[in-house]
Amino acid sequence: MIIKFWGVRGSIPTPNTTEHIKDKIRNILKELSLTSISSPLKIEEYLNNQSVINTGVVGGNTSCVELRVDSKLFIFDMGSGIKRLGNYLVKKEQNKNGLEIHIFLSHTHWDHIMGFPFFTPAFFSNNKIFIYSPHPNLKERLEVQQDFRFFPVSLNHMSAKKEFIQLEHNSEIWIGNVRIKNLSLYHPGGSFGYRVEHNDKIFVYATDSEYKDLSKDSIKHNLEFFKDADLLVFDAQYTFEEAVHKEDWGHSSALVGIDFSIQAGIKKLALFHHEPDRDDYEIYDILKKSLDYKKINYPNSKLEVFLATEGLEIEL
Numbered sequence: 001m002i003i004k005f006w007g008v009r010g011s012i013p014t015p016n017t018t019e020h021i022k023d024k025i026r027n028i029l030k031e032l033s034l035t036s037i038s039s040p041l042k043i044e045e046y047l048n049n050q051s052v053i054n055t056g057v058v059g060g061n062t063s064c065v066e067l068r069v070d071s072k073l074f075i076f077d078m079g080s081g082i083k084r085l086g087n088y089l090v091k092k093e094q095n096k097n098g099l100e101i102h103i104f105l106s107h108t109h110w111d112h113i114m115g116f117p118f119f120t121p122a123f124f125s126n127n128k129i130f131i132y133s134p135h136p137n138l139k140e141r142l143e144v145q146q147d148f149r150f151f152p153v154s155l156n157h158m159s160a161k162k163e164f165i166q167l168e169h170n171s172e173i174w175i176g177n178v179r180i181k182n183l184s185l186y187h188p189g190g191s192f193g194y195r196v197e198h199n200d201k202i203f204v205y206a207t208d209s210e211y212k213d214l215s216k217d218s219i220k221h222n223l224e225f226f227k228d229a230d231l232l233v234f235d236a237q238y239t240f241e242e243a244v245h246k247e248d249w250g251h252s253s254a255l256v257g258i259d260f261s262i263q264a265g266i267k268k269l270a271l272f273h274h275e276p277d278r279d280d281y282e283i284y285d286i287l288k289k290s291l292d293y294k295k296i297n298y299p300n301s302k303l304e305v306f307l308a309t310e311g312l313e314i315e316l
Helices: 018-032 040-048 082-092 138-145 216-226 240-245 254-264 280-297
Strands: 002-007 064-069 072-076 100-104 128-133 161-166 172-175 178-185 191-198 201-206 231-235 268-272 304-307 313-315
Touching: 002 082, 018 280, 064 082, 064 191, 064 201, 072 082, 072 178, 128 138, 138 161, 178 216, 191 216, 201 216, 216 254, 231 254, 240 254, 254 268, 254 280, 254 304, 268 280, 280 304
Parallel strands: 072 100, 100 128, 128 161, 201 231, 231 268, 268 304
Antiparallel strands: 002 064, 002 313, 064 072, 172 178, 178 191, 191 201
């Protein structure tokens, strides 16, 4: 399994501002002023050893995660990040036989579907796009988004062969040798997580979910769904305090993600769906506090916790 993040923000696309970039440059210059780095080779070495927080970006595009497994292409959610993914596919992989693309939607809030009108593979008539979700009326929902009142290109003008597949709640399907299960999550309007299994590898995508009741009986179905995943992509938009104050807004925190991961035997936890009002340094601060929480409460755990950032690629 190979996973790549194309969009990691929640709620609304959030590009870096000039002030954010200046802050990064300012911090780099402060560090360089304390060193003797001068040659191009040493500068390049310095940059390569920096974290994405210092010399890159967490990313401003909304939810879109690519999964390659068993020679198949799966996409989870169609936030603004799917535009760049689509451009990559057309440039690198588009061919006369066409592409087969399987898209799984957690739900149809704007930040999870807004990128589809810009998804260039959908304009190639030899491509086949399958869109799955337990939500009903998928085609109608996307047609409304591209109604001429809101967008100049209708869904019908996207000439790829499109098939809309409504899944049963809490069910499973097979696509080739890949098993995909879904689970209902607590979120306004409803949301769904996906568990992908192939051979001995497990990937779980569980964004846009709130966990109001953390009692054993209430979360046991979540823990079973997450159980033994090699990678869990988890909604960590809020701090724990924000999650308490923003009850019923439908999002969770990194600390809950860590607790769940420990109980479910997760190997890697990707903090995802970052708050749009936070800059990269503030998001990184949440990661540091989360790692402190893990160290204090689970000192012997081998769980790997990290930020989902645009362009990050993970092989399981």
